Amino acid sequence: MINWAHVRVMIMLSWREQLHYRAEMLISLITGPVYLLVNYIVWKSIFSANPAGTISGYTFEQMMSYYILTFSVSYLVWDNTCDWMESEISKGKFSNLLTKPMHVYRHYLYYKLGHRGLAFFVEFLPLLAISGLIFGILPLEWTHLIPFVASVIIASYVNFQIQFIMGTTTFWTTKSSGLTRLITWTSAIFAGKYFPLPLLPAWAQWLFLGLPFALTSFFPVQAALGGVTIAGIWFSPWMLIGYQCLYVIFLEFTMIRFYEHSVSKFGGVGV
C-alpha cells in the first residue's frame, strides 16, 4: 500500500535539498547543448562523406533527434541511489533508514520522484526547447507522445531497480565504488547513450536486448522515434513498452530477494 503522506513528505524534502543547489541543476543547460553541438559537428561531417544519406537506417535528422532525446531522457532517468546507499552503509548511518516508518526502497524511490520531478522542469523541458531552437529539430512527434511518456516512466523505474540492486552489494564489500562505477560506465554503452545500438553488429544487439540497460535510455528514445528494428526484430513503441514491463517484473523480484538476503549481512553499530 502506498502511503501518500510519506510520498509527499519525501518529495518536499527532496525539493528543498535540490533547490538549495539550483545553480548546479542549471549547469545541464550548458553541458547538454555542448554535448549535442559536438555530436552535431561529428555526425554532420560523417554524413557529408556518406553518399547514401543514411547510416544503419538513420538519416542525419533522425540521428540528431536520437541524441537530443537521449540527453533529455537522461535527466529524467538519472539515479544516484547506489552512491547514497554506499555512503549510508559504509558510514554506519543505514540503521537510521531501518527505523523509518517506510521500507528503505520506498524512501529512495520517493526521494527520486521528487528530484526527477524537479529535473523535468529545470533540465528536461529547457534542454528540449534550447536544442530545438539551436538545431532546428523537433525530435518528438505528437503521435508518439503517450508511448514516450509511458516508456520514460518505466525506464526511470528500471534504472532505480538497477541502482538499488547495485547498492546492496555494499553490504558485502567495504568499498564498492570501483565495482559500481565499472557497471555504471559499461552499462552506459549498452544503454545506447553514446551511439544508437543498431550501429552494432547483430550478436551485440542480441546481447543488449538480454541486458536491462537499454531499457533505461534506448527504449524510450526509440518509442519517441516510432519504433526500431533490433537484431532483425521490429519493435513498435508499444512492443518496446511491453518488453520493458516484463523486465520490470523480473527486476522487482530480483531486487526484493537481493535486499532481503543482503540486509541480513548489515552489522551497524548497535544493530
Added chain:
Amino acid sequence: MTSAFIVHIEAVKRMIASRLAFRTDLLLSAATMAINESLVVIFTIIIYTASEGFPGWSLPAALLLQGTFILVHGIGGTGFMGVIWNTVRKVEAGELDLVLLQPRSTLQMLIATGFDTEDIGRALAGIATVTYATAQLGPFGAWAWIRYALLLLVGLAVLLSLGIICSGLAIRFVKTWRMYEVLDALYMLGEYPATLQQPTVRIVLSFAIPIITIAYLPASVLLQMTVPHIGWIIAATAVFTLLSYGFWHSSIKAYASAGG
C-alpha cells in the same frame, strides 16, 4: 625548490599508500577508467565500420588522435587533475583552512594530495591506443617523436590550467561537483579532429580555450599534417596558463572560510 619537490613526492607516496589499502577496488577503478576512456575509441571504430568515417582521416590516424587525448588525460588525471575534487571536497567540508595553515604552497599541496592512482588506467589505455595506431601508420623518425613529446607537454599545460581554473571556481562557489560535466563536454571537443569543426569553433578552441593542443596538435605534427598558426596557438596556451594561475590566486585571496 628541492624541499618543495621532496614534500610533493612524500605527499604522493602517502596518497598511493592509502589507496593501496583497497587494492581490489583500485584495480576495478583503474579498469573502469580505461574502459570509460576507450568509449570514444569504440565509438570511432563503429563509425568507421558503418560509414566512411571522418573526412580526411583514416581510422589509424583518428585513433592516434584519440589515443593521444586519452594518454594526456591519463597523465594529467593521475598527476594533477585531482586538484579539482580535492579542492571541492575540502571547501565543502570546511577543511581548506587546514591546507592554508601548512607552510607550503596551497596550490601545490592541493595538487599533491589530489594524486589519483586509479587514473593510471587511463594512461595505459592511451599508450595502448597510440601504440596500435602508430604501428598501423608506419615508422616515424626520432625528430617526429621529439616534436610529438614536446607538444604533449603543451597539452598537459592546458589540462593543468583547466584544473587550476576549476579549483579556483570551487573556492569561489561551494559544491561545484557538476563542473566535471562541463569539463567532459569540453574534452569531447578535443577528442575529434579540429578539421571537422566549423571555423568559429576552431578559432575558440585554438586561442581562447586551447583544447586542440591536447591531442589534435601533437597527432597532426606526428602525421606531418599542416597546422596553420601553430606558433600562435602555443603562445595562446602560455597566456591561458598564466591567466589560470592569476585566477586561482585571486580566488584564494577572496576565500573567506565558513564564516565569510
